[in-house]
Amino acid sequence: MTLSPLALTVIGLLLAAWTMAAAWAVLSARQRERRAEASQRHAKRLARMVDESPALPLLVRVDGKIEAPQRLANWLGLDAVPRFLTELDGGRIDGGGGGLTGEQLAQLTEAVRRTQKTAAPFRMVVTPRGSKRSLALRGHLADPAVSPGGAALVWVFDFSDSESELVQLRAEAASARADFAALVGLIEAAPMPMWFRGGDGSLRLVNDAYVRAVGGKDARAVVADGTELIESVDGLTARQIALQAAAKRLPIERIVAATIDGARRALRVSDLPLGDEGVAGYAVDIEDMEEQGRAFRAFREAQRAMLDQLSAGVAQFDAKRQLTFANQPFQRIFALKPAVMIDPPQFERFLDQARDAGRVPEARDFPAWRRARAGWFLASAAQEEAWALGDGTHLRIVAQPLPDGGLMLIAEDRTEQLRLSAVRDTLLRTRTATFDSLFESIAVFAPDGRMQLWNRRFAADWGLEDTFLDTHPRIESLLERIARRLLKPVKAKSVGDAVRGATLDRRQTTGRAVLADGRTLEFAGVPLPDGNGLLTVLDITDSQKAEEALRERNAALEEADAMKTRFLANMSYEFRTPLTSIGGFAELLEAGLGGELSEQGREYVAAILTSVERLGEQIESVLDLSQSEAGMLPLAREEVDLFPLLTKLVEDRAARLKDGGLTLDLRGAKGVGRIMGDRRRLARALGHVLDNAISATPPGGRILVELAARKGKARVVISDNGPGMDGPTLARALEGLKLSADGKAVERRQGLGLPLARQLIEAHGGMLELMSQPGQGTAAIIDLP
Template structure:
């Protein structure tokens, strides 16, 4: 087939176009290949830069998966980076992010993914000192489409430590500065600070008060000086001199403060290149004391000359500085002896005059007396002289190294003391022969003399009085022996009234052993006080018995009247009516009853009987709560008494298949009302019998403890819960209408009231399925 020239031309043009397109495509492919190579190089360079960057990117996708460099695992203390954000807590010995911080981070990431809100937070990996800062934003779609979050994590551990140290140092500096300012401001002495130009910059409140300024700022603004100019130099000029010398300057000057001239010790202290600080100490009192001391010393020497006791003063150089006339006469000092006499020479001249004791080795004796100057406390000696004179010598070392020597002529006082001892022995013998118990107290409260009956009257040992105790010490010894220890204070008041107030007082006290003593304090002419003690137990018992019997009769009459007026009609009449109608029904007055009706009537009669018993309990409980329950106390043996109470319930115990164990000593006695105390114990026994199942055990234990007689009634029954026990103890209470209402059984409340009426206590402890433990404590 032959082609036409036109076709050949077209075919050539087509081939040329295809070659041109192919060449263009090849050129474009080469350019794209070069661009891809450049992109790969840039990507590797960017990845390396990110690896070397101080921040690590963390990409968190919406499903919780994460993408980051393994370097982040090292920062978090993990061996490798997990796939999900929740796994950053790690399980490698407490490494990774803490649970609380991880939960907070997850919440912030979720919020950023939903709202595109950026966030910042700081985290501390567990078990690490590293501090990491996290900045999160919503990732660009080109980085991670689909709402992923991009987190940048920075390590700012060094900055955080440095900031923490700086904060701590700043806090300490602020605290120290505040304390220093507070100390200066609260100082009682005027204090100030001057700048390098010697002008006032800061003053405290004491300075403001001293110069009479309105405030510290006003004092600084006015440059009010506390110290006046001395020798033409002002206080500012003196401070400038101290700053130039770089050494403190201290001086004593006078200043007017509060309208008074005061002596001040002023100090200016240079503070390097910062300025000069100053303070002033008021030494007016010290100067005044110095003047007073000089005047007192002169007056003392004049006074010593008027004393009948010889007094001499030796200085630290052991030379005589002063001696009064009695001292000179006691040691026969020659008229020419003056101040400056050495102590050793004084002793030698006194020995020559026969005014020292006769000793075998005088030099050794004198050397021992020289040690008086170095003694720590006064030394006292008795010097019997050859002419019969007896001197009492007291050597008092002084703080300055000197010695005060006191010589007292006790010749006449010793003779009087011997006569006095004879009189005292005669008085003691007279006291011991008296029927009453007597004791003599000095004005300072110490016991001086007592007879043999005194210790026995109080039940004390003779050794307790051997040390001549004071009235307060005697009261403390007597207090435990009294029936009411608070009465011991009255004994001290009686002694004080006889010795100090000089008036006669009396009183009565009851001892714990049942005795009653009548005591009286009588002032004596010599300033002492006489305490007399008489045992009036017998007469007091008779008087108390008559009084208690009369009170019991009055209380019984009042209770009877109240019962007849308020309770008899309200309780007994309706109860009697119910019982009567029930008996009529039982007797067939209303017609023949069916078997079921007869059971109902029998139940009514049984309830009436129980209610009658409860009425009795209510009446007794009401009287007890009103404080009107009459008690007839007698002293009786406890063991036979409790045995009778138990025997009265023998039938109920045996029929219930119970066992009862009664323990206790037969020597126990108590002062109580047998009937009322028996009812209290009986109520507890009834409750124990009712609460104990067949085969159970009841224990009654009697013992004497330090706080009194203890009666324990316990069982191993069903017990009570705390709420049940509380309701059982409430018993009978007054309702809103003013009438008594029943909260629970009256047995326990009645027993408690009866025990408290005897001055005792009732404690009940109960646990479900374990039993109940009731304890009666009687004084």
Template sequence: MSGVIGVMRRTLLSCTSLVPGGIAGAGAVSLIDTSPAWAAEPALNERLIQAFMNLSRQDLTALAMALGVLSFSVVAAILLMRTRIRAAANEQRLRSELRELQSEADRFRALLFVEPQILISWGAGEERPQISGDIALLLPQDAKQPLRILAFGTWLPPEPALQMDHAVDALRSAGEGFLLNLVTSAGRTVEAMGRAIGGQAIVRIRDLGGLRRDLAEMTLRHDSLLAETEMLRAFATAAPWPLWARGKDGKLSFANQAYARATEAADSADAIQRNLELLDSEDRTAMSRALNDHATFAARLPIIIGGERRMYDVHALRTGGGSAGIALDASEATALSGALARMADAHRRTLDQLSSGVAVFDGQRRLAFYNDSYRRLWDLDRPFLDGHPDDSSVLDRLRAGRKLPEQPDFRAWKARLHEAYRANEAVKDVWYLPDGRALSIVTTPNPEGGVTYLFDDVTESLDLARRYDRLINVQRETLDSLTEAVAVFGSNGRAQLFNPAFARMWKLSPEALAQQPHIDTVEAWCKPLFDDDDAWRTIHKAVTGIDNRTAVPLKLERKDGSILDCMTMPLPDGATMLTFHDITDSENVERALRERNDALEAADQMKVDFVHHVSYELRSPLTTIIGFAHLMNDPGTGPLTEKQAEYVNYITSSTDALLALTNNILDLATIDAGAMTLELGPVDVRKTIAAAAEGIQDRLTRDRIVLNVDVDPDIGDFIGDERRIIQVLYNLLANAAGFSPPDAVITVSARRTEHSVRFAVMDEGPGIPPDVRDKAFDWFESYANGSRHRGAGLGLSLVRSFVELHGGRVHFDPAIKSGTRVVCDFPLDRGAHRNAAE
């Protein structure tokens, strides 16, 4: 470059004279320095270059023409040098302007970010924005990830984040600007402003501080209060309760629709314009006085609305600008309160009648209610209980009287008991008191707070339970020890109880029976031993039947030859007990006894038939002999020698005795055959005794026996067969005479009782031993017992038969220690006589 400049300098100097009035001018001359140091002076070179650059096109053309001979390359070099010089000058100028613009931009940036803020800009068609500013303003921990600012939910609550998202979408899509005051999740107040500028969408977010923050917060609060006020006003207007507000002058300034309806106004405006009152004058005066004294008023007042008197809870509050009030319909609450009070009173009266002790403690753990059973249970004083003592005081007093269970740590025990005040479920427990009582206690938390204690004396119940358990155990042991098989089936038909004998008898597994099988299953198990369908159907009906539950006896003959006596017994709880008793041996013995009894009955019948037949056969010849003996003894037939007369008398006495014996045998046979009938009629007691005594008069005379007759004077008569009663007394007197020693006394007595006539014959003989008295009335039973009498043993048998035919009873008097006293009772009831005769 310096070489080119030197050439140009020399060329200009050589051609100065050739340029007309141009470069040789003062300006050009002034640029040329002939000094030898010109080449070394940059300032001179600069002046030269500047002078060259100032040459006009005409000067350059004139210079080129003047040069003429000079090479075209010199001109081209000059032009090139000029172009480069101009480019360097432009570059220098642009650099200077760039420095000025950069300086101005720095000043603007410093001015723009003098306060904390963030700029987000989207160019046309750009999806990725440019973000600048203080990122830590919103994301202090993610300052290195500025794009997270676009996730508004990371630094804003949900609702503001959604609002910001919609505003940015509207800005980018439609160019709609926005201005939002937001509160971040960290509690910082920021301003977000969005604008569309120069085809770009720009969002500026800056921190609000000082007055602007206060203004923003006031704006937010104002908007919130305005929304809240509108909401409350809308609620007050639509509320179903009368609401009103009054100014300082007492005039109505607000009234809702319910107030207008209550005061029978056309609408709220009409009620306000006419200043209609809801309360009576006395109630308004009381409310004004209360508001002036206490700033609040609350009372339940009657208000007439629509011609109906209803109760309202009126609440009023004094405010800075007047007062406000509300009236709540309490008619239903009043009715419910009254009903609740009545129900509570009835509940208390009911609790007073309970045998269980009841004590109710309120939320402050003080006694709110107790019944008389509670007082008697713990033997507490009424004044103490009526003083509403707390729970701890009651427990302390009971502990002092040794009425609570003994506890090693009473404080901890009481704390556990008081946990019921915080519990949700009832707790049951049993207290064993030092005096031997056992109390069941149920502790129930009350819904409104507090606890209800319910005490029951279960001493007797526990004792009964223990006794019942012992009884069940004894019953179980008894059943297990029985030889009889026992099984109990429930109402569902399943086996509930069985003893080992049942399992052994039917060859069943105790483990299988323990599974409570159904009666059908048990029947299937038992059928190999006994398969009688009718019997099992009867057992099944007895077990599963509902109606006509009666005991059913059954006799089961099993395939193994054993015979079981079965009984189905319905139980009170709906169950059925089956008992099986092996009667194989007893059945065999019974069969043998039955066969023997049949043989004995046949023998007795043969004996009776024989006696009856022989008696009849003997009676005919006896009658003939007796007739001829009397005929021979009749003087009309001719005289007899003394010896013949003696023999005839022997014949007569013997035949009479034999006839009497035959008649007795016939009577006994007739009675035994059931063919004897009584000829009932009035019986004269004295006459009957005399007739019987006349038959043994010769014996009494012969043995010097005295007959003592003792008859009640008012004995009267009774209904009976007189002939048979004479026969009874005759046999008794004959038996007594036979057993009496000479010079003895026989006493016959007759007494009338309330229901019978009693005959008694007593002798002074040796008597009958107690061990043979029961057999003395049997046939052919005769006891000499040291006496001279020996009979056929039929007299007492006839006595018992005739007395029993009359419905009476004959027996020996056990109180007689010496001799014998036989007592016969004949009933006075004719019905008994008829039944006996029949």
């Protein structure tokens, strides 16, 4: 079939069009292929970028299916990405240890469901099971272009390193907060005031102690008011001092006084610059330390003043071995100059100076000796030595190490003590020899009853063995030995009582003991000043016999005295009765009862009466003298006026005065001299003294009788201007004695006037005193109470 040109043209056009369409299709396919390859490369690049990205996507669809890269499975510790969200719990898949924990998965599921419903984003942090990896999850509603239908897109970030740093930072921050809180609490609880100042020096923070110290209401009010604790010193305030510390960037410490609770206290204030932040400060109350320092200084001064008063030398060396103190005795003992404390020497140099002065003992190797003494500083206990110096001085040296590393050196001069010790030893030996030479037995007992000392006489008197006494027996053992030698063994208890009384009761006790051999021992316990007791024993056998003889003789004397008393009583009767009879008959004869008498007879009768009167007076005198010497003179007690008594005595002797050519002056007042006594015997005593004055005064002489009051007593003075007497003659006159005619013997005076007068005056409690000088006369002074 033949085609027309039109058909051919159409067919050609169709073929050309098909060819062109095929060419276009080929070109388009190639272009699409190239775009697909480019998209694929871009997708791979994006996928690779996603894989390398620190954040991995997790797409969760509404039905719970998930899409995620394998890398997320690796992060979660899973072998592959599960299909559903609930399968992220690795335990449900293979029972392994990967995946999320049930609590984390439940929290993630709830957050995804809430985001799918409300489009609310969420954030959470999870840690896979068995891993230290920290994953941050940030979820939001997925774009419809990514996944239509309300899927949730969760981006997972691996921030393990950041989390470690964050955890560390959080821990450090928590620790810093805790430390800061503790520091703030410590500052608040600190007993010392503390504060902080800003860069301008103003207060920004104070603690409670600061508030209490300034008496503020609270810390905020104190900071607001800018109340300063420290007062201005030398025109500088506490703020200015703090600014100086901040400018110098150096801490400033000073001691100032401040008023706290109404009392002035010493404070050690420190300002510490803290860079550009400000200045911190605190104040330490050192008032107690200052007080202790003052007390210590006062104690040290008092101690050194006391040490200066000691007789022992005391020196102190510090830890550097330098002399810090030496009292006066120490300087004197070691011949130190007074200026030694201006430049105090070291210990070794001190020993050198002492050696030069000859105040240390001689040593063959002095350097070694000195080093050994320097070791005293390191000793753990006190060291003591005796130094014998070349001049005979003996020193006792005590080196006491001190806790601060120093040394106290004590030097005591014991030269005198050693001399006294030698003297004491000599005295002890002398005492022992003296004890052994005594006729008296001596033993010394201690308070516990043990015998300490005894002499040989003690062992001989009690018949004790020396071997027994050498054991220093106790009093109980001694009494057992003594009891065997006593006539009555029970008497040994009295010896023990004497020892116990002397040692324990501190009282003196005496007693006697009769031995079986007839001897008598007298003992006495005497307390000694040292607390011991002395037992003295004396053999009084001979004196006992002499005492018995004296008792017998005394009994004989008493019998003789009784006989004398009876004799005096009988003599008084026997003498007076005949004399009275003679006087009575003579008076009868004189009265003419026997007839008229001749003139010569009357003279005889008158002579008889005169003799009777004189004999009566002599008998009275003898009786009074005898009774006075025997102590049996009876005295009447009546009021006696002495002046009338003296007047009568003078008047009775007027004839004698006239016959002797004597002049008598009587002086006195009637109101003087009223005493209580025996009128008759006082008249006899004064009459005898007056008669003695009349007898001793030559013709033409003068006698003075004076009565006066002296110191509440009556004084009678009878004086004459006779020849007087010397001392021996005056003494014999008072005793009624005189020298014999040949001047070689002493015999009884013919008269008993002065001895009787003295006895009568002394019987009245008075006193008779004779005063006489040869050629000056004699004066008798009579004092009567």
